[in-house]
Amino acid sequence: MLRKAQLAFAFFTAAIFSTAPLYSQSPSLIAAAKKDGKVVVYGSLESDVADAAFKGVKNKIGIDVDYWRASATKVMDRALSEFRAGKPVVDIVLTNDNPMQIMFKEGLFAKYDSPSAKDFPKEAIDPNLGPRYRNVIIGVVYNKDIIKAADAPKSLEDLVKPLYRGKLVIPDPTQHTTTTQWVASLDKLMGKEKAAKFIRDLAAQKPILVESLLPAAERVATGETPIAITYVKYVYIYGQRGAPLDYVRLGKFMGDGHYLDLSAKAPHPNAGKAFIDYFLSADNMKTLAKAGEFVNRKGIYPPIPDADKIQFVEMYDLDSKAFAEKKKEYQQIFLH
Amino acid sequence: MSADERALTVAPSTTTAWNRTRLGAFLSQPLSWVFISVIGIVGFLSLYPTFFLFYGSLTDAPLGVPGHFTLGNYIRAYSDPEAYPLLLNSFIFGLGASGLSLVFALTLAWITIRTNAPFRRIFELTAIVPNILPPILVSISWVMLLNPSNGLINGLFVKLLGMEKGPFNIYSMPGLIFVESLILTPLAFLIVAAALKSMDPSLEESAKTLGSNEFGVMRRVTFPLIRPAILAAGTLNFVRAVESFDTPAIIALPARIEVFTTKIWREALGSFPTNHNLAATYGVGILVIALIFVYLYRHFTSQVENFSTVTGKGFRPHQIDLGRWRFAASGLALLLLVLLVLLPLLVLLLVAVLPYYHVPTWRTWHNLTLDHFRYVWTTPRVHRAFANSLFLALAGASVCMILASLASYITVRTKIVGRSLIDGLVFIPWAFPGTAMALGLLWAYVDFPIPIYGTIWIILIAYVTRFLPYGLRAVSSTIIQVHKELEEASVVCGAGFLATFRRVLIPMMRPGVMAGWIILVTILLREFSATLFLYSPGAEPLGPLLYFLYLDGMRGRVAAIGLVISVISIILIAFAQRYSRWETN
Numbered sequence: 066m067l068r069k070a071q072l073a074f075a076f077f078t079a080a081i082f083s084t085a086p087l088y089s090q091s092p093s094l095i096a097a098a099k100k101d102g103k104v105v106v107y108g109s110l111e112s113d114v115a116d117a118a119f120k121g122v123k124n125k126i127g128i129d130v131d132y133w134r135a136s137a138t139k140v141m142d143r144a145l146s147e148f149r150a151g152k153p154v155v156d157i158v159l160t161n162d163n164p165m166q167i168m169f170k171e172g173l174f175a176k177y178d179s180p181s182a183k184d185f186p187k188e189a190i191d192p193n194l195g196p197r198y199r200n201v202i203i204g205v206v207y208n209k210d211i212i213k214a215a216d217a218p219k220s221l222e223d224l225v226k227p228l229y230r231g232k233l234v235i236p237d238p239t240q241h242t243t244t245t246q247w248v249a250s251l252d253k254l255m256g257k258e259k260a261a262k263f264i265r266d267l268a269a270q271k272p273i274l275v276e277s278l279l280p281a282a283e284r285v286a287t288g289e290t291p292i293a294i295t296y297v298k299y300v301y302i303y304g305q306r307g308a309p310l311d312y313v314r315l316g317k318f319m320g321d322g323h324y325l326d327l328s329a330k331a332p333h334p335n336a337g338k339a340f341i342d343y344f345l346s347a348d349n350m351k352t353l354a355k356a357g358e359f360v361n362r363k364g365i366y367p368p369i370p371d372a373d374k375i376q377f378v379e380m381y382d383l384d385s386k387a388f389a390e391k392k393k394e395y396q397q398i399f400l401h
Numbered sequence: 402m403s404a405d406e407r408a409l410t411v412a413p414s415t416t417t418a419w420n421r422t423r424l425g426a427f428l429s430q431p432l433s434w435v436f437i438s439v440i441g442i443v444g445f446l447s448l449y450p451t452f453f454l455f456y457g458s459l460t461d462a463p464l465g466v467p468g469h470f471t472l473g474n475y476i477r478a479y480s481d482p483e484a485y486p487l488l489l490n491s492f493i494f495g496l497g498a499s500g501l502s503l504v505f506a507l508t509l510a511w512i513t514i515r516t517n518a519p520f521r522r523i524f525e526l527t528a529i530v531p532n533i534l535p536p537i538l539v540s541i542s543w544v545m546l547l548n549p550s551n552g553l554i555n556g557l558f559v560k561l562l563g564m565e566k567g568p569f570n571i572y573s574m575p576g577l578i579f580v581e582s583l584i585l586t587p588l589a590f591l592i593v594a595a596a597l598k599s600m601d602p603s604l605e606e607s608a609k610t611l612g613s614n615e616f617g618v619m620r621r622v623t624f625p626l627i628r629p630a631i632l633a634a635g636t637l638n639f640v641r642a643v644e645s646f647d648t649p650a651i652i653a654l655p656a657r658i659e660v661f662t663t664k665i666w667r668e669a670l671g672s673f674p675t676n677h678n679l680a681a682t683y684g685v686g687i688l689v690i691a692l693i694f695v696y697l698y699r700h701f702t703s704q705v706e707n708f709s710t711v712t713g714k715g716f717r718p719h720q721i722d723l724g725r726w727r728f729a730a731s732g733l734a735l736l737l738l739v740l741l742v743l744l745p746l747l748v749l750l751l752v753a754v755l756p757y758y759h760v761p762t763w764r765t766w767h768n769l770t771l772d773h774f775r776y777v778w779t780t781p782r783v784h785r786a787f788a789n790s791l792f793l794a795l796a797g798a799s800v801c802m803i804l805a806s807l808a809s810y811i812t813v814r815t816k817i818v819g820r821s822l823i824d825g826l827v828f829i830p831w832a833f834p835g836t837a838m839a840l841g842l843l844w845a846y847v848d849f850p851i852p853i854y855g856t857i858w859i860i861l862i863a864y865v866t867r868f869l870p871y872g873l874r875a876v877s878s879t880i881i882q883v884h885k886e887l888e889e890a891s892v893v894c895g896a897g898f899l900a901t902f903r904r905v906l907i908p909m910m911r912p913g914v915m916a917g918w919i920i921l922v923t924i925l926l927r928e929f930s931a932t933l934f935l936y937s938p939g940a941e942p943l944g945p946l947l948y949f950l951y952l953d954g955m956r957g958r959v960a961a962i963g964l965v966i967s968v969i970s971i972i973l974i975a976f977a978q979r980y981s982r983w984e985t986n
Contacts, residue, residue, distance in 0.1 A: 152854055
């Protein structure tokens with residue numbers, strides 16, 4: 066009898082936990098969010114990843130997501146212009162670290178401590194912006210049909226060997242903001258002197274310059290240029306579609322963080338809060354990781370070989386003056 | 402008091418009375434009210450967002466934030482010695498691309514409209530197709546075909562002729578000019594073709610009677626007659642090339658060729674955060690260049706009477722019998738269409754059935770997929786975007802053409818003081834780089850007293866503001882050719898301005914109006930630079946959807962949507978051509 070009662074208790078407990086939401090969410094907030102009806106998000110999260118996440122919002126909270134997708138700079142431009150003009154449309158802004166910090170300083174965000182935030186590691190929580198839910202990691206990606214693994218570079222320094230001259234494509238560091246930031250932060254990986262020499266040697270290799278990180282990855286996928294400095298996640302995204310891509314295991318990889326915050330003038334504040342709670346939940350983090358994203362939750366990794374061994378190093382935050390100076394400096398090094 | 406003194410004494414009151422009478426007479430004319438309305442609408446549409454950009458170029462804070470007056474932006478933008486070689490590069494690029502597009506367009510228009518070359522009607526219909534394709538896709542297609550590493554055409558040469566290396570390199574100034582000219586050709590074709598269709602053949606027949614051969618007629622009569630249209634197309638395409646960023650970003654950047662727009666991007670629009678003030682300042686520079694070209698255009702077309710060829714007499718455009726050469730002419734037109742339409746469309750089709758964007762190998766053929774078309778077919782977001790864009794394109798093009806017809810009538814046919822202002826006003830917003838103008842529109846309308854921000858109407862206003870010049874050029878080049886005798890006959894018969902405009906001028910201008918309408922529909926269906934900043938989330942048109950998919954590397958989906966847009970546009974074009982009754986005109 067006691068055994069039966071123990072089994073019944075165990076079954077009952079398991080049933081309760083299996084139906085409980087994987088994220089902390091108060092029912093009253095969900096009810097208020099439903100009253101708001103929808104949530105408006107401005108962000109630079111890629112469409113397919115966003116679709117997968119927003120599907121979860123619809124299923125778990127029952128609200129629609131109106132998403133405006135643009136580059137980080139354009140997201141900031143629009144959100145700030147509307148905010149300054151007193152015509153707020155957006156509830157949630159979701160983009161890279163640097164523009165988020167600028168918007169924070171302009172007073173665009175309301176303080177909201179999501180219960181889901183507690184599950185993130187302490188080092189991934191920014192005092193102004195909250196949890197850094199994902200890292201966008203930049204590395205060396207190559208086409209394994211053209212370059213055999215044994216012949217592939219083994220480190221960043223290898224890229225400047227004569228063997229790889231004319232075989233490398235990088236986003237133009239004088240135009241592409243994230244690449245400017247990446248080049249400027251190289252000293253975090255190799256120290257000041259080595260980094261300065263590496264940058265000059267890299268420019269002397271006359272790499273093919275393209276507009277941004279995506280065209281760089283595309284050129285590797287098409288085989289037009291075999292090696293690129295680009296996002297590591299493209300190995301998975303293009304690999305899923307059949308592209309023969311792999312990445313160099315550098316150990317430490319630099320990248321940028323992504324955050325999401327509630328607008329101080331959000332027209333749908335409760336829907337915005339409920340959105341943040343769900344978005345930061347373990348449930349959604351798994352969805353994002355499955356789509357190839359490096360999320361900041363222990364034990365949740367994208368389906369990329371050796372993803373768990375990647376050590377993330379956050380790039381420097383540069384202000385507008387530093388960006389202008391660096392772009393000018395790289396113009397001299399890379400274009401002359 | 403002498404007579405002179407008396408005259409001086411009474412002069413002020415007499416002058417005032419005389420002025421009042423003149424004003425009364427002016428206001429009693431329906432045409433005057435049309436002029437006031439047109440200049441009011443055009444002036445508002447163009448000056449309101451432009452004001453914000455000018456203001457931005459003279460302040461030190463982002464627009465929307467109170468700043469201090471400064472000339473620092475102008476000093477920074479134009480004291481940089483590096484800016485001038487880049488301007489020269491842009492000039493060479495613009496001149497080369499617009500010149501080559503005119504050569505392509507004239508050849509194609511002449512063969513399809515004025516000769517008896519076989520299949521000319523099919524050629525005519527397909528010549529407009531590239532205008533439908535997003536320019537970025539055309540550039541990418543040509544990179545796939547002509548890149549020196551593994552371009553398909555280069556590969557073919559290497560394989561067939563045993564060459565060590567392919568003969569073409571897209572990453573060069575000639576490559577850049579070539580691709581941009583292909584993108585610009587349809588616009589020039591539509592304008593020149595409309596003018597060729599509206600031309601009175603009697604002048605050509607007279608020249609022939611006087612002993613001139615076909616070549617002489619073409620050189621001495623036909624081309625001088627369509628000169629306004631050629632200049633209009635050349636002006637539009639030059640400015641369009643100079644302000645284009647997409648093609649230089651894809652082709653010039655790997656070639657390490659810098660043009661002015663890449664500098665604007667690096668220092669202003671692409672800087673972090675966006676330097677609105679500097680972007681506006683560079684925009685003002687491009688505006689000045691554009692206005693110089695508008696002035697030149699007006700100078701060339703000022704002697705309107707010289708170009709009047711649509712008279713009261715009924716006519717059909719004279720068709721030149723090419724004899725045995727007609728097949729060669731068809732061959733030439735076909736070659737141009739292969740470059741303009743077939744090759745980019747084939748690449749687009751290929752990309753639409755590839756699982757990911759790459760140069761095909763034997764392995765590729767086993768992996769072809771219809772997933773991208775399935776996405777178009779099954780995704781509600783795509784369906785909504787098609788519905789939004791169709792509404793915006795049809796409504797936007799129609800409003801533009803109504804305004805353009807009235808504006809071009811006033812500028813070309815009347816002597817109203819201030820009429821040339823309309824031309825300049827229309828051109829202002831168009832001369833700014835797309836993204837700079839989009840920012841101006843955002844700032845102008847985000848704080849607009851009437852609550853249209855965040856609705857579909859604001860996009861419609863933006864379209865009319867930005868694309869009115871296309872309509873205006875298309876109609877102006879036709880209206881210049883319509884002789885005044887038809888209007889005079891209508892007035893003599895007792896018709897007022899509106900009746901004459903509706904019953905005489907509109908039918909005579911129909912080729913130009915329909916050409917402009919087609920250009921606009923095809924552009925508006927895929928427009929994104931202004932739309933991106935203005936559409937409200939949840940009411941997404943096709944342009945932003947294509948842009949986002951492109952941004953996320955989903956070339957296959959972009960290509961599949963691009964192909965569906967092409968089919969829709971071809972149906973619209975066929976309908977418009979039929980309606981315009983070009984053949985019967």
